[in-house]
Amino acid sequence: MSILKPNYNDSIVNVSNSILKRFNVKNYHSTIKELDTILLNHKKVVLILLDGMGANIINHHLQDNDFLKKNMFKTITSVFPPTTVAATNSVLRAKVPYETGYVGWVQYFEQEDIHNIVFMNRDFYNDKKIVPNDLTEQYLKQPDIFDLLKEINPEMSINKIFPSFIEEGFETFDEQLVHLKTITDKNETSFSYVYWVEPDLTEHVQGIKSEQTKNMLRSLNNSLTNYAKSLDDDTVVVVIADHGLTDVEEINLMDFKDITSTLKRLPSIEPRATAFDIKNGLEGEFKDAFNKHFSGKYQLFTKSEFKESGLIGIGKKHPYLDSFLGDYMALAIDKYMFKLNDHKTYKSHHAGLLKDEMEVPLVIYTKKQ
Structure with missing residues (x-):
């Protein structure tokens, strides 16, 4: 089994800090330089987080010309533990778990x-x-990137697009992308964050190499392919995951x-x-x-x-x-x-030190070369 530790100079936390830097907000941690350059050339920034979409399943289930694999700029790491509570809150606060206090499903x-x-x-x-x-709310409340962006950029359009377990959330990923398109079609500076629960839910039940996981990943890939066709030169889409999974x-x-x-x-x-x-x-x-x-x-x-x-x-x-x-x-x-x-x-899980859990994609798509 291959062990991989988080690299806090090249992680999902650094993606968030690059976004803060792009919109003139003081960053807490280092940024990803290549991403900084790309973001600077776009006024509409989209960050999509697909739960559990480790680099391992992209490499296993997708072809080289599929959207997610073709546009995978490189791999980066999650945080430790590589699990949704710790990782998504690190993304949304641009801080590491040591600082956020969010460390796992059960605290x-x-x-x-x-x-x-x-x-x-x-x-x-x-x-x-x-x-x-x-x-x-009582013990872990702290500013998130939406608060920080709004404070410095009060006129900017800032959007949170969540599943239906959040008020005003969406039932499907496709519905989220339809809503996202109404935002990125506008000629205004914006930051949009999209969180979706798959392929994590399918992987937990079916395993990472299952046909069901392959079909779910291909469905997400196809939805993103279709959304990307509608984008103009001023929009950049960044797709990451909170963690990967491994069969257990x-x-x-x-x-x-x-x-x-x-x-x-x-x-x-x-x-x-x-x-x-x-x-x-x-x-x-x-x-x-x-x-x-x-x-x-x-x-x-x-x-x-x-x-x-x-x-x-x-x-x-x-x-x-x-x-x-x-x-x-x-x-x-x-x-x-x-x-x-x-x-x-569970057939698959996460939060340990294996490479499959820790390594996630940094997908970047833009029409502007």
Whole structure:
């Protein structure tokens, strides 16, 4: 299995910082120089994020002359963990997870004693548990790129195009592109962000090499091909993903009583980037048991080792980061994922250190040469 760590000089975070720079907003991190040059020549900038569209599935399922593969400028990395909560919030804030505090699907909020599903605001292990308020709003709120762009460019058209789980969102990707076309048809300076849930949903259920994943990717590719035909010379379209996926085998962590007996509380964050809080005095017992069972499958870090590794970046540390990370972090370095509850099974997943999870495309399309 090939390991790939995030490169915070050539990542999805740097794409966002290039967009900030294009519209004269002070960037938090370095930009991608080649992208800077292209953006500067266009007044209408579109950023499309297709969930789970790793470079691996583009290379596996698409032909060289297909839109997404033909216009893949290069590959870049996601953030760590390469998962939607961490990655999309890094894109939307132009910051790394170390700064945003968004690190995974399930984050333990010790002030509330809740394993919060970040995007759903409910407890992961106990759906009857009352979540008193919007925890992301209370603990993780911070300016996003839309706020930053609007502050410096109050007259600019700034657009967020989301699926239907967001108010005024859209049911299909094609509907999103129809709406996007009404924006890019106008002769005005604009920034538009489009987020769509596929091919991630299909990959999770069917696997990365499945015919269903191939068909979904080809459908997205064809939709983008048709949209691109309508563009004028003043529009540039950038397509990225939040992460890739890799096919997995599940391990029921709760079967390992020599590990679970040492835990202060149930694990959190992700099945392939898992946080553990340990009972006082049992750290050595936990570490020995974990490595006995999972050495070669997961790499175990103390919290301080994990932060010092630079995997979640550097900068101004989010005030709640330490509490989210637990005492130990276990990072997947093979095909396995922990099954943390019995709610779902998966053929593919993400958030570990494999290249397939970390490497994403930087697709750039413009008619202007």
